[in-house]
Amino acid sequence: KCSPKVNVMFLKTHKTASSTILNILFRFGEKHRLRFAFPDGRNDFLYPSSFQCSQVKDYRPGECFNIICNHMRFDRGEVAKLLPPDAVYVSILRDPADLFESSFHYYHRTIPSTWRIRGNDQLAQFLEHPQRFYHPGAFNSFYLKNLLFFDFGLDNNLEADDPRVTTAIHNLSKQLDLVLIAEYFEESLILLKDVMCWTMEDILYFKLNMRKSSSVSQLTSDLKAKALQWNGADWKLYQHFNATFWARVEAFGRERMKEEVEELRRRNGQMKVTCIEGGGAVEARNIQDKRFLPWQPVGDSSILGYNLRKTIDPKFRTICEKMLTPELQYLSELGVNLWVTRLWGWIKDK
Numbered sequence: 001k002c003s004p005k006v007n008v009m010f011l012k013t014h015k016t017a018s019s020t021i022l023n024i025l026f027r028f029g030e031k032h033r034l035r036f037a038f039p040d041g042r043n044d045f046l047y048p049s050s051f052q053c054s055q056v057k058d059y060r061p062g063e064c065f066n067i068i069c070n071h072m073r074f075d076r077g078e079v080a081k082l083l084p085p086d087a088v089y090v091s092i093l094r095d096p097a098d099l100f101e102s103s104f105h106y107y108h109r110t111i112p113s114t115w116r117i118r119g120n121d122q123l124a125q126f127l128e129h130p131q132r133f134y135h136p137g138a139f140n141s142f143y144l145k146n147l148l149f150f151d152f153g154l155d156n157n158l159e160a161d162d163p164r165v166t167t168a169i170h171n172l173s174k175q176l177d178l179v180l181i182a183e184y185f186e187e188s189l190i191l192l193k194d195v196m197c198w199t200m201e202d203i204l205y206f207k208l209n210m211r212k213s214s215s216v217s218q219l220t221s222d223l224k225a226k227a228l229q230w231n232g233a234d235w236k237l238y239q240h241f242n243a244t245f246w247a248r249v250e251a252f253g254r255e256r257m258k259e260e261v262e263e264l265r266r267r268n269g270q271m272k273v274t275c276i277e278g279g280g281a282v283e284a285r286n287i288q289d290k291r292f293l294p295w296q297p298v299g300d301s302s303i304l305g306y307n308l309r310k311t312i313d314p315k316f317r318t319i320c321e322k323m324l325t326p327e328l329q330y331l332s333e334l335g336v337n338l339w340v341t342r343l344w345g346w347i348k349d350k
Contacts, residue, residue, distance in 0.1 A: 160232025
């Protein structure tokens, strides 16, 4: 029998269901009294700058942590200085066309080069003529092209057929122990549980930071193809790790995977009934307790959240509250002073 691993680096990529993984890691770390390497004053490590140890709150050279999981632009060498050598390196990917749609929706108001796109369907217009609206060095432009590549610390302006893309993916596959796939989230968590020697209880979750479906643009097959072509390096990256993911599922055992996923669904279903008023997510304006109100994109309120059940079994109250707590509130509870993030929130909501 293995013993649970406690040292983990989770590279939190953008728009990939990574906030839900963060909640799992926060709960695990808190339960086992582990030491988190947190950012200082904000919820990311000075993103989009490359990660440096000095960005960690209260960092002193030679110090060791158990978990690092906030948004960063990955630099394996720097991260390795903070963690024991047996740390497990994990990340998560999502189909780049859907990721692009999500990123465009979430960030386009903060990307000046998109402000001149006219008309209703700005996403389609962008994909018709990306070169018109995309300038590699422009402010926040990385959100618009190969965002996964960028998050991994790689050059997001490489085209898919550039040999450096293949080399980068090859190097990355040596640096990461497990890459999860957002489209197969439950299977991903079962693999994570297996690699980390955790229990089913450790990976229970509610989907956090989820968008209401009316705000999601359904991509036509033509637009999807354009999005994949435009994000060609990410598409290569995704295809590579999707293949390794399914190889791991095979090694784990298809039948065993099916059983464990069913068990996870059953347990999650029980938690929903136990914890969530009405059993599902609601729009921001209907969230009664500010503690459970998720951060919203600029000029929008499309991110859903939850209400805690009014009548709740006292022995489940704490776990329910933690499972429902969005990233920023949880970081505050874990002792991170988010003054920079809060200031930006105050400005953006004015």
